[in-house]
Amino acid sequence: MNYSKIAWGLVALLAGLGLGACGGGGAGDGGNTATVNNTTVGVITGFGSVYVNGCKYETTSASIFVNGQSGTEDDLSVGDVVEVTGPANCVNGNAISIKYTDELEGVVDSNSVTAGIGTMVVMGQKITVNDLTIFEDKTASLATVNDIASGYVVEISGFGMGTGDIVATRIEVKATNLASYANDIEVKGVVTGLNDVAHTFMIGGLTIDYSSAFLDGISVIKNDLYIEAKTRTYSAGSMTMVATKVELEDDGKIGHQGDTDEEYEIKGMLTVAYDAATKTFGINEQMVLISGNTEFEDITISDLNSGNLGTLYMEVEGSFNANKILVAKEVELEDDDVNDSSEAKGTVSNLNVTDTNNGTLTVSWTTPSAGSVDLTVSNMTMMIDSDGANPETKFNLTHLRDGDFVEVYYDATIGMVIKLEREHMPVS
Numbered sequence: 001m002n003y004s005k006i007a008w009g010l011v012a013l014l015a016g017l018g019l020g021a022c023g024g025g026g027a028g029d030g031g032n033t034a035t036v037n038n039t040t041v042g043v044i045t046g047f048g049s050v051y052v053n054g055c056k057y058e059t060t061s062a063s064i065f066v067n068g069q070s071g072t073e074d075d076l077s078v079g080d081v082v083e084v085t086g087p088a089n090c091v092n093g094n095a096i097s098i099k100y101t102d103e104l105e106g107v108v109d110s111n112s113v114t115a116g117i118g119t120m121v122v123m124g125q126k127i128t129v130n131d132l133t134i135f136e137d138k139t140a141s142l143a144t145v146n147d148i149a150s151g152y153v154v155e156i157s158g159f160g161m162g163t164g165d166i167v168a169t170r171i172e173v174k175a176t177n178l179a180s181y182a183n184d185i186e187v188k189g190v191v192t193g194l195n196d197v198a199h200t201f202m203i204g205g206l207t208i209d210y211s212s213a214f215l216d217g218i219s220v221i222k223n224d225l226y227i228e229a230k231t232r233t234y235s236a237g238s239m240t241m242v243a244t245k246v247e248l249e250d251d252g253k254i255g256h257q258g259d260t261d262e263e264y265e266i267k268g269m270l271t272v273a274y275d276a277a278t279k280t281f282g283i284n285e286q287m288v289l290i291s292g293n294t295e296f297e298d299i300t301i302s303d304l305n306s307g308n309l310g311t312l313y314m315e316v317e318g319s320f321n322a323n324k325i326l327v328a329k330e331v332e333l334e335d336d337d338v339n340d341s342s343e344a345k346g347t348v349s350n351l352n353v354t355d356t357n358n359g360t361l362t363v364s365w366t367t368p369s370a371g372s373v374d375l376t377v378s379n380m381t382m383m384i385d386s387d388g389a390n391p392e393t394k395f396n397l398t399h400l401r402d403g404d405f406v407e408v409y410y411d412a413t414i415g416m417v418i419k420l421e422r423e424h425m426p427v428s
Helices: none
Strands: 011-014 037-047 050-052 055-058 063-066 069-071 081-087 097-100 104-111 118-122 125-129 134-137 153-160 165-175 185-190 192-195 200-203 206-209 214-216 226-231 240-242 245-248 263-275 280-283 286-289 295-297 313-320 326-335 342-355 358-367 371-377 382-385 405-411 416-423
Touching (some): 037 263, 050 081, 104 125, 125 153, 263 286, 286 313, 371 405
Parallel strands (some): 125 165, 134 165, 206 240, 286 326, 382 416
Antiparallel strands (some): 037 081, 063 069, 104 153, 280 286, 313 326, 342 358, 405 416
């Protein structure tokens, strides 16, 4: 694996799907030296500012929105997929805006995750979980993602094409049951299987009854429309939801609808296999068109096959044509297998911090066996604190100390840390 190309982004750990966009020229805001701003969509990997796709964004003057509501940096978490508008070319400066929207908030139907890897079904949507998926339990009753039971309410951040498969970058347990949860639960995706007579349609494996729902921004529900459905009632495992509200999502079309010649950069996972007839494939929620001028680096069209869905991590650079289709200029492999990283647990020594999330350390491990490894932390390293009852919510490398106990996932070929989690020292 080439960590220098893992922009989680990574979550892929997910095989995750991070995504970034370069678009639109414009003057930088007060603290920026760049004259062009980029829009980047990706996973938050750390704080001390906000780190997304390896770039550092100050939030002093940023407008922050969480699920459409005004928020603050305290409302953001590692593993959240966010859209950041800020300085171009990863120049340090103030973000103009940061927007977070969850992918799914609903009731768990079933959980087949073992040792942090596997799948769960949440309201008919298949959720893929792997080593880099961030897990947090607001109920303080569960030790790991494996322990989430049917009936629990969870919020999922991640990537998908709205067709029922989501690669989770973050899973947060909100409540042990729907009765104790004060908010609506919600599913969004692309309408399929519309039945005008029965007033039902499907999103993934979930049948949605909209016969009594309020339609917000929608005159007529149609197949292929991108929507969000909300409710207050759902029985785990039923795969049927009676919606109280159905609203249009992003003008009814999934993915960014760019202006002509708008440049865009996406880092993320293969979500739709390449179709030779249309010359298109999907990355995250975005469809991409291959042209005769598209360049490939460390990857070929044949790699964009159904066998690599949800595991092939790549970067696409291109621009939108007059039909609002993203035409790829370059497709580059970011990581051929995000699950091939090495894992170790042990104590930290020789800590050398050169910047908020940059430095080196040695981990003397007890797992998988006695030994040690010298490692490097960068802006792309996911930084998590799970030590104690009140962990550091904005954990970064400056909070780490020699003697701390950590679990790390790293690229053994170059000693680069992909994910670092500070844990409670085990009792001997």
